[in-house]
Amino acid sequence: MTQSDSDVFSLPNEADAHDHDYHQLVVVLDGNTDFDIEGKGKQLHTGEGCILPSENSHAFAGLGENRIMVVNLPIPPQKGITDEEYEIVSRLFDQAAYFQLNPRLQILASALSGELQQYPNDLILARACGNTLLSAIRHQINNKDVRSRGNHLDIDKLDQFIELNLSRRVHIDQLANFCFLSVSQFHERFKDRTGMTPHQYLMRKRLERAQSLLAEGVPPFKWLKCVVFLAKVP
Missing domain, CATH: 1.10.10.60 (Homeodomain-like)
Incomplete structure (x- = not known):
């Protein structure tokens, strides 16, 4: 499976802007945050998130107490995965988007974040949690029945x-x-x-x-x- 990595942390209340050479998935676990992707801003609440392709600059700020989970997908893929596996997951990042997790995935994200915080130095766990969340969200977003x-x-x-x-x-x-x-x-x-x-x-x-x-x-x-x-x- 794709060698992504993941982390849990809080965003500062001071606004910041940057871009990076890897794809990033962001999920708000608690609190509220402001995100702006290429001039399209949105306040994200608990259970919401955004897809950040590597070429998109973005700005962000926490609104009081908050906690987010991020999953980074490197470009090019790391060793140990096939081009086919990488292609499947990387399609999620074809374009920037905001999304709302369904209740089941909110529970999953909360559980995975708890494991990451319990064992912050376990890189294998970080990759496994990142892969799990990426795949689950990919299915939700691609599921036409959910969208309809x-x-x-x-x-x-x-x-x-x-x-x-x-x-x-x-x-x-x-x-x-x-x-x-x-x-x-x-x-x-x-x-x-x-x-x-x-x-x-x-x-x-x-x-x-x-x-x-x-x-x-x-x-x-x-x-x-x-x-x-x-x-x-x-």
């Missing part, structure tokens, strides 16, 4: 995404991006499907989570964050 799901809302998958992020601020544009819809399209289709606005739905989910944790006897400081975010959901 905006034709109908999959509430079950949305619920999975919401459950993963209830302890954070969930933005409506994140949910819209997850369904490959504009915010206005998502708002209209969601209300037609559920009978409530996305904001109302998120409020209900947070209240249900808080009530469940309270019934389980969980101390308030462990679940109060769910309620606090009720007033902050856009």
Whole structure:
């Protein structure tokens, strides 16, 4: 498999810009960051990321506390891999792009980042984690069924995404991006499907989570964050 490498770190709040002679995949694990690729800027939230081909200059900055995972793909490929293997993975970097991980891949990225932080000096592990994430994201992006799901809302998958992020601020544009819809399209289709606005739905989910944790006897400081975010959901 392709000899990529990976790392987990935080971006500084001071903006920086550079380019490099290798492809790079970036996934936001926690917090928010600003990225600009060839003049196309976007604020990335938890579970979002970008594809950076080697020829594209880019700028970035952390927005408060943040944590990202990066996977670097060298050019040309290192020894020990075939041209065919390299060609398959390198197609992911044909052009710069922003993306939203599905809930399953968010869990995968979180698990891989945990291993990298546990064993930061293990180069074999870094390559294995990088290869795994590259391949999984390549399948998601190339999967036409995933890209076409905006034709109908999959509430079950949305619920999975919401459950993963209830302890954070969930933005409506994140949910819209997850369904490959504009915010206005998502708002209209969601209300037609559920009978409530996305904001109302998120409020209900947070209240249900808080009530469940309270019934389980969980101390308030462990679940109060769910309620606090009720007033902050856009």
